[in-house]
Amino acid sequence: MGHEAAGRVAAVGPQVTAWSEADRITFDSTISCGTCRYCTRGEVNLCDHRRVLGVSCSDYRCAGAFAEYVIVPQRIVYRLPDCLSFSEAAMLEAVAVAVHAVSLSRISTGDQALVVGAGMIGLLTLQALRAAGCSSVYVADVDASRLKLAKEVGATATLHATGDDLVSEILCCTNGAGVDVAVEAVGVDAAVRAAVHSVRKGGTVTLVGNITPEVTLPLQKVVTRQIRLQGSCASAGEYPQAIDLLASGAIKVKPLITAIAPLEDGPQWFERLYSREPNLMKVVLTPEAVSRTHSHGQ
Numbered sequence: 207m208g209h210e211a212a213g214r215v216a217a218v219g220p221q222v223t224a225w226s227e228a229d230r231i232t233f234d235s236t237i238s239c240g241t242c243r244y245c246t247r248g249e250v251n252l253c254d255h256r257r258v259l260g261v262s263c264s265d266y267r268c269a270g271a272f273a274e275y276v277i278v279p280q281r282i283v284y285r286l287p288d289c290l291s292f293s294e295a296a297m298l299e300a301v302a303v304a305v306h307a308v309s310l311s312r313i314s315t316g317d318q319a320l321v322v323g324a325g326m327i328g329l330l331t332l333q334a335l336r337a338a339g340c341s342s343v344y345v346a347d348v349d350a351s352r353l354k355l356a357k358e359v360g361a362t363a364t365l366h367a368t369g370d371d372l373v374s375e376i377l378c379c380t381n382g383a384g385v386d387v388a389v390e391a392v393g394v395d396a397a398v399r400a401a402v403h404s405v406r407k408g409g410t411v412t413l414v415g416n417i418t419p420e421v422t423l424p425l426q427k428v429v430t431r432q433i434r435l436q437g438s439c440a441s442a443g444e445y446p447q448a449i450d451l452l453a454s455g456a457i458k459v460k461p462l463i464t465a466i467a468p469l470e471d472g473p474q475w476f477e478r479l480y481s482r483e484p485n486l487m488k489v490v491l492t493p494e495a496v497s498r499t500h501s502h503g504q
């Protein structure tokens with residue numbers, strides 16, 4: 207938690223050349239080493255020595271940005287255009303996740319796509335698929351309020367279904383052929399299965415959701431229909447593109463921000479989110495020190 211943030215540079219270390227105090231910036235949640243075989247190939251998300259801000263599993267453990275100040279290396283920092291507020295810019299990490307998943311999906315103009323799961327990641331993926339040239343993007347979820355948001359940010363049609371029902375609906379929308387690409391942004395058995403069964407022969411299923419460690423794979427379907435399964439983790443160099451998409455309005459995050467609240471209200475918001483109170487999406491927490499000193503806020 208606290209791996210998505212934006213703000214101003216408060217101070218720089220002696221070897222920092224690219225940044226100065228007061229610069230408006232955001233940063234990647236992955237702290238990559240910059241020197242391993244993956245980093246040198248630009249696959250910073252796969253860095254052998256990566257740490258992830260705000261993630262607690264032992265391999266990548268690192269304190270997050272629910273704080274007044276955070277220290278990050280200059281190589282993971284990105285400059286913000288003035289048109290983006292800090293609250294919007296705090297969503298860039300998730301936008302980059304979506305853009306990365308879409309770039310791995312190898313979209314061709316006019317492709318039809320399905321996004322399973324209309325959470326933050328699904329809703330951003332929908333918009334990134336649109337920006338990449340998909341002619342139609344269907345979005346499925348089991349929560350109607352999430353689907354309302356999907357419609358608001360550009361879904362061709364929303365499907366209130368999962369599992370076999372979802373597959374029937376997609377086949378119906380595509381004259382029985384299936385979509386070219388399905389992006390799975392839930393990470394549970396029924397959703398992964400539905401994604402696999404919803405793509406056409408030779409189609410791609412991009413796996414982004416990972417809430418459960420294991421799912422059942424419809425092996426014969428994947429093999430005999432030659433479906434490409436593509437895992438997608440975090441992002442690798444998509445920040446500049448994500449910034450452009452947000453700045454140009456091609457991707458909209460404002461409708462996905464439920465509230466902007468002071469940092470000290472964080473525990474209450476976590477409880478409300480954890481208890482799955484309806485109609486909540488992203489909550490941006492604003493450290494008071496920042497909002498007090500800068501009129502831009504957050």
Ligand SMILES: NC(=O)c1ccc[n+]([C@@H]2O[C@H](COP(=O)([O-])OP(=O)(O)OC[C@H]3O[C@@H](n4cnc5c(N)ncnc54)[C@H](O)[C@@H]3O)[C@@H](O)[C@H]2O)c1
Nearest residue numbers: 323324325326327347348349368392393415416417439440
């Ligand atoms: N690969 C990555 O880099 C990466 C990055 C961020 C998040 N994730 C993963 O992506 C997934 C989505 O993240 P999020 O932040 O959008 O979560 P979220 O909780 O906001 O969204 C999940 C959505 O899935 C819906 N859902 C639940 N069961 C469903 C089903 N059977 N069929 C269809 N929809 C269903 C929920 O109603 C919800 O709207 C999570 O598993 C998360 O861990 C992966």
Ligand SMILES: [Zn+2]
Nearest residue numbers: 239242245253
């Ligand atoms: Zn590395």
